[in-house]
Amino acid sequence: MLTERQLFILQLLINDYIQTAEPVGSRTISKREDVTFSSATIRNELADLEEMGYIEKTHSSSGRVPSEKGYRFYVDNLLSPPVLSKYEVNNIQSLFAERMVEVEKVIQQSAGILSELTQYTSIILGPEVFETKLRQIQIIPLSKDTAVVILVADSGHVENRTMKIPPSVSMSDIEKVVNIMNERLKDVPLISLKSTMMKEMATVLKKHIENYNEVNTMLENLFLYTNAEKVYYGGKTNILTQPEFKDIDKVRLLLNTFEQDEVMYNVLRPEKNGIEVKIGQENDLEAMQNCSIVTADYFIEGKRMGSIALLGPTRMEYQRSMGILGFLANDLTRTLTDRYQSFKHW
Amino acid sequence: MLTERQLFILQLLINDYIQTAEPVGSRTISKREDVTFSSATIRNELADLEEMGYIEKTHSSSGRVPSEKGYRFYVDNLLSPPVLSKYEVNNIQSLFAERMVEVEKVIQQSAGILSELTQYTSIILGPEVFETKLRQIQIIPLSKDTAVVILVADSGHVENRTMKIPPSVSMSDIEKVVNIMNERLKDVPLISLKSTMMKEMATVLKKHIENYNEVNTMLENLFLYTNAEKVYYGGKTNILTQPEFKDIDKVRLLLNTFEQDEVMYNVLRPEKNGIEVKIGQENDLEAMQNCSIVTADYFIEGKRMGSIALLGPTRMEYQRSMGILGFLANDLTRTLTDRYQSFKHW
DNA sequence: GTTAGCACTCTAAGTGATTGAGTGCTAAAT
DNA sequence: ATTTAGCACTCAATCACTTAGAGTGCTAAC
Numbered sequence: 248m249l250t251e252r253q254l255f256i257l258q259l260l261i262n263d264y265i266q267t268a269e270p271v272g273s274r275t276i277s278k279r280e281d282v283t284f285s286s287a288t289i290r291n292e293l294a295d296l297e298e299m300g301y302i303e304k305t306h307s308s309s310g311r312v313p314s315e316k317g318y319r320f321y322v323d324n325l326l327s328p329p330v331l332s333k334y335e336v337n338n339i340q341s342l343f344a345e346r347m348v349e350v351e352k353v354i355q356q357s358a359g360i361l362s363e364l365t366q367y368t369s370i371i372l373g374p375e376v377f378e379t380k381l382r383q384i385q386i387i388p389l390s391k392d393t394a395v396v397i398l399v400a401d402s403g404h405v406e407n408r409t410m411k412i413p414p415s416v417s418m419s420d421i422e423k424v425v426n427i428m429n430e431r432l433k434d435v436p437l438i439s440l441k442s443t444m445m446k447e448m449a450t451v452l453k454k455h456i457e458n459y460n461e462v463n464t465m466l467e468n469l470f471l472y473t474n475a476e477k478v479y480y481g482g483k484t485n486i487l488t489q490p491e492f493k494d495i496d497k498v499r500l501l502l503n504t505f506e507q508d509e510v511m512y513n514v515l516r517p518e519k520n521g522i523e524v525k526i527g528q529e530n531d532l533e534a535m536q537n538c539s540i541v542t543a544d545y546f547i548e549g550k551r552m553g554s555i556a557l558l559g560p561t562r563m564e565y566q567r568s569m570g571i572l573g574f575l576a577n578d579l580t581r582t583l584t585d586r587y588q589s590f591k592h593w
Numbered sequence: 594m595l596t597e598r599q600l601f602i603l604q605l606l607i608n609d610y611i612q613t614a615e616p617v618g619s620r621t622i623s624k625r626e627d628v629t630f631s632s633a634t635i636r637n638e639l640a641d642l643e644e645m646g647y648i649e650k651t652h653s654s655s656g657r658v659p660s661e662k663g664y665r666f667y668v669d670n671l672l673s674p675p676v677l678s679k680y681e682v683n684n685i686q687s688l689f690a691e692r693m694v695e696v697e698k699v700i701q702q703s704a705g706i707l708s709e710l711t712q713y714t715s716i717i718l719g720p721e722v723f724e725t726k727l728r729q730i731q732i733i734p735l736s737k738d739t740a741v742v743i744l745v746a747d748s749g750h751v752e753n754r755t756m757k758i759p760p761s762v763s764m765s766d767i768e769k770v771v772n773i774m775n776e777r778l779k780d781v782p783l784i785s786l787k788s789t790m791m792k793e794m795a796t797v798l799k800k801h802i803e804n805y806n807e808v809n810t811m812l813e814n815l816f817l818y819t820n821a822e823k824v825y826y827g828g829k830t831n832i833l834t835q836p837e838f839k840d841i842d843k844v845r846l847l848l849n850t851f852e853q854d855e856v857m858y859n860v861l862r863p864e865k866n867g868i869e870v871k872i873g874q875e876n877d878l879e880a881m882q883n884c885s886i887v888t889a890d891y892f893i894e895g896k897r898m899g900s901i902a903l904l905g906p907t908r909m910e911y912q913r914s915m916g917i918l919g920f921l922a923n924d925l926t927r928t929l930t931d932r933y934q935s936f937k938h939w
Numbered sequence: 940g941t942t943a944g945c946a947c948t949c950t951a952a953g954t955g956a957t958t959g960a961g962t963g964c965t966a967a968a969t
Numbered sequence: 970a971t972t973t974a975g976c977a978c979t980c981a982a983t984c985a986c987t988t989a990g991a992g993t994g995c996t997a998a999c
Contacts, residue, residue, distance in 0.1 A: 272992050273992075286945070287994095306948085306949060348757055387731075395749055399733045401735060408695075409694045483852065495833055520863050618962085620960080620961075633974070654962050
């Protein structure tokens with residue numbers, strides 16, 4: 248168990264390191280006004296903290312640096328509730344004051360503000376197809392054997408795909424199919440579209456359509472890829488300003504990871520509710536060994552819709568980041584729920 | 594004027610430097626089998642070439658490095674027509690053998706192959722709205738005051754926008770407008786959609802719609818932003834492997850530029866036809882001072898649709914890059930023209 | 940339990956000295 | 970009139986060495 252003084256020293260050390268990115272020595276700590284005891288005492292305490300694994304030396308006669316265990320302890324026990332500056336609050340709220348119509352634009356802007364306020368990289372997982380429901384489906388022919396299929400969700404999200412039409416399937420068949428789909432599939436969540444379609448429509452289709460089998464495989468192909476939600480970024484290169492990323496290979500690794508949506512998608516899936524912090528090795532991607540990620544969720548009517556996250560070095564300003572992130576997640580939840588209400592009760 | 598031997602030496606020097614990225618000395622050149630004269634002779638020639646500005650020294654006793662003027666001369670006069678390896682040709686042609694339906698996918702894949710073959714960063718400007726024409730327009734209501742507008746082009750490109758509907762405009766009004774639009778605006782190029790709409794539809798709308806003014810401003814807002822064509826990337830971080838980009842600040846500058854579509858858009862607009870090479874300072878973006886860009890256009894029925902480009906260090910493999918780029922541009926042109934034909938004569 | 944003091948460690952920065960790749964120039968060879 | 974061998978010279982890069990400074994751990998005194 249840590250003594251009061253050890254807690255205090257650990258906190259000072261981490262705060263200092265977060266600011267300077269330089270190993271912190273006993274003298275540096277002892278020079279602070281609010282420290283009454285001498286550097287020798289601090290040295291003793293530091294030795295204990297090191298033995299317990301909360302801090303490390305970079306070499307045998309260097310100052311101390313927080314270990315991942317140390318950061319974890321710091322985040323879990325030493326953070327006081329964050330206070331946002333007026334500037335930050337204004338900045339975020341002015342975003343939502345604009346009341347943009349398009350969900351995607353709201354999200355893109357949120358990512359921008361987040362990265363600007365924090366100088367880290369912000370990542371937002373768009374609303375999951377999970378909760379959004381089909382409003383309408385349209386098929387528009389392009390040539391004799393191709394057509395565009397357009398799905399519109401109640402959130403305003405539009406999804407489109409081009410497909411080839413087998414020669415054996417006629418236009419009137421397709422029209423029939425679309426009509427049936429609009430009848431049967433309206434308000435079905437996008438995520439379960441495929442399974443619902445297979446169940447609900449099989450019998451009806453068999454009755455009305457000649458080349459049932461061909462139409463069926465066509466439809467199956469169409470919904471083969473349940474589109475993963477989109478990943479939005481803000482300040483993709485902000486993290487390059489951090490001194491821990493002067494190594495170009497690390498940078499390459501990280502930026503490449505950004506390009507792989509599926510990977511990022513998994514990184515952002517939070518395991519618990521609320522604001523979560525993953526420190527260094529805790530997220531097992533090699534590219535993110537020196538990074539921490541703070542994630543928060545946003546909701547619509549209590550249902551989780553997506554996540555917003557900040558990516559920084561392990562030495563990141565946890566308190567501030569968590570504050571800003573939490574605040575923005577809240578506003579996002581409120582705004583989106585409002586929008587959703589207006590759609591639902593219409 | 595350059596003598597035969599000077600040409601030869603310049604060529605050897607640039608070839609060598611492109612491979613090694615190290616300054617080339619007289620001894621290195623003299624050791625080649627096909628060089629009969631001594632290093633001293635070469636030193637004299639190098640001094641002349643330097644005086645003429647084709648090569649430079651990095652310091653007073655270093656080997657020589659091509660200057661931008663040197664590269665320019667090399668590209669304009671010293672390149673033999675490129676020969677593609679079987680591997681490269683196969684790689685590109687297998688791409689088009691798949692005959693993907695969606696233009697965007699073809700382009701995305703092209704970017705991927707380009708960057709893989711060259712290890713540079715590839716950039717592709719999507720088909721201009723320029724030539725694609727409106728096939729159909731749809732408005733789908735989302736709530737009592739919002740709706741999604743969907744434009745489908747004959748290329749299969751889908752464009753969508755969410756908009757607010759003023760309370761004074763009724764649904765039936767909107768339906769009328771959409772009908773009129775589909776009648777009057779079909780096959781109008783997307784780029785002139787706005788102007789055509791204003792001209793063609795003004796009188797008709799006035800006749801049929803009550804709140805003409807409100808509808809009009811609504812439509813105007815809708816088409817306010819003529820969407821610039823999309824920019825696609827392949828191997829965004831490839832360029833980071835080049836030794837000239839070990840400086841993190843240069844990297845940041847460049848990657849940030851990538852994020853700004855409008856800027857890239859201008860970079861890629863070629864000035865002349867065919868394959869164009871811009872070397873170093875020739876493209877006046879600060880972020881690209883150490884880069885060269887090779888661009889080529891692709892066409893549909895002789896009309897320029899977009900460009901594809903390779904971005905590398907000034908010390909780039911011009912011959913190979915130009916070869917691959919030209920070949921792919923050709924195949925792209927052929928494929929897209931075929932597709933277009935099938936749409937047109939349908 | 941705390942602290943002053945001291946020996947010790949290690950990095951970072953600076954200083955020569957050395958090496959080697961390269962040049963330019965001159966005088967001899969072709 | 971070229972070409973080339975030879976030589977003096979330059980400069981970056983590297984290595985060994987020193988020094989300064991920040992930091993530690995330990996011990997003995999407070």
